[in-house]
Amino acid sequence: MWRKFSNSEFSRNVSSQILGTGIAQALPVLAMPLLTRLFTEDDFALYTSFFAVASILAVAVGGKYHLAIVLPKTEENAQKVFVLSVYLTLAYALAVAIVLPLFHAFFPENLRSILYYVPLYVLFFGMWSAYMNASIRHKTFTTNAVAKVLQAVGYIIAAIGLGFSKALAVGLVIAKIVGIVISWIFLTRKSPISFKRMPLRTLREMAKTYSDYPKYGIWPSFLSTISLQALVLILTKFYTLDDLGYYGLTFVVLSAPLTLIGNSYKDVFYQKIASLMNAQRYKEAVGFFEKSAVALLVTGIPICLVLYFFGEPLFGFVFGAKWERAGTFASILAFAFVARLVISPLSSIFNATNTLRIASKWQVLYFMSTFGTLLYCALFLELQVERLFLVYVVHEIVLYGFYFMLQYRTIKTYSKS
Incomplete structure (x- = not known):
């Protein structure tokens, strides 16, 4: 029974995901003893606040259509859903960049400086999510695992460099964005689905089908x-x-x-x-x-x-x-x-x-x-x-x-x- 389970496609996919994600999570934790000595409690408070705001605003990237990339039975329709997700991500990130400054007064003064980085994170997170789900559709879980590791490595290198240099007060925030950009670039090169410009009218059917x-x-x-x-x-x-x-x-x-x-x-x-x-x-x-x-x-x-x-x-x-x-x-x-x-x-x-x-x-x-x-x-x-x-x-x-x-x-x- 164990041999049957360990040789199954599902167990191999889970293993590759856990291995990649495990390394991606272990690296920042292993680097944390150094980061906690390079950054103060206030620096971590600033990063925590940034991540809270960015996470809240990032939920609407791509209109959530990136989750539907897995479902279409034909590759043609999957491509359309993918492109639709990318288009909506670009529009949404632009909207966040325009609207968010209007609400700076509602945030604590010590938090306002990092709000300008939120639209940038939202943009790359949305693009990254579309490519990740395209990879899930084609069961290229090893690619996903490597992408997550690269994201962690990019974050650590940027954070340590900025921590030693003391060049920026928002070093942890910049490092977070650098990590996701590196991971996104890797996924664009390895993705089984590539971005192709399509007229909006050709995407209407898929937008309606997965409108839920x-x-x-x-x-x-x-x-x-x-x-x-x-x-x-x-x-x-x-x-x-x-x-x-x-x-x-x-x-x-x-x-x-x-x-x-x-x-x-x-x-x-x-x-x-x-x-x-x-x-x-x-x-x-x-x-x-x-x-x-x-x-x-x-x-x-x-x-x-x-x-x-x-x-x-x-x-x-x-x-x-x-x-x-x-x-x-x-x-x-x-x-x-x-x-x-x-x-x-x-x-x-x-x-x-x-x-x-x-x-x-x-x-x-x-x-x-x-x-x-x-x-x-x-x-x-x-x-x-x-x-x-x-x-x-x-x-x-x-x-x-x-x-x-x-x-x-x-x-x-x-x-x-």
Whole structure:
């Protein structure tokens, strides 16, 4: 049984994704002991704020059509969806560059300087996402893995160089953009789908066929990303800059297993579950979903336990004594991050079954409950930051548990109908 599994196409694809993503995540973490000595808590706070704003605005790149590149049965239609995604990314990045400066006054003064870099990140992230999904369609997962490694290497080299030179106060922000640009250039050279200019009228059919992606994909993702960055926004408003900086390091470290396991598995899971649905092999799809949930849970539990029991001393030893408080944050938040690690990759089931409306309703509920809970605790109860994190953990476990129930019921109902 093990030999059959290890020789299967799916296991090879997962392995290449995990290997590439693992290296891509390990390199920044390995470089972090040096970066935490080159950059201050305020520098990490600035980067954390930039990444929160950029992540929120990046959810609408390409009108979410890049996620539909995997689905068309013909290469001609896939090419059209790809070009449509690129066109919309260019238009959206330009719109962000024009509109965002009008809202600078609504941001804290120490954050305004890095907002000018947000449109640039949004542009290259959107282009990068289109090429990544084109690669997923053609199962060239090794190319994706190499691209992720190059992104990490570019980020590290740029960050270390800017950190030593002290040339820019936003070195971590510039390094993030440099990394994604390098990765995008590599993907353009290796992609099985190349960009070709097409008249907009030829793209209308594909835009209509997959219109559920912008209709029911953008706003739920937008609300989801704001919710995921809720802690950053609350810490920025109600807590100290040091707390934000410590949380920034905690987020970077905890995001490593999330990206390594969750995103790697999600890419291959989406391709596999979509192919099973297209082939009408619904019973196999249900079984594959169940096995995936168990595998992710078994993988996440050891990570959670290590962080819970040894978070503070590990952070102090690796990143320096001044960062022990970030380890305290990590030991508290570990359970919430593991809940997300197990359940988030399985959300591709809504894309594969074209039931994005269900996901959108949950995202609205998640957004309202997250901000309602955190605002009440910070504004009215005035909880200390550690207690705020405890409330956040309970909230994540409950809401993501409900999300998993929706996922499982969706695939079971779809298979029966």
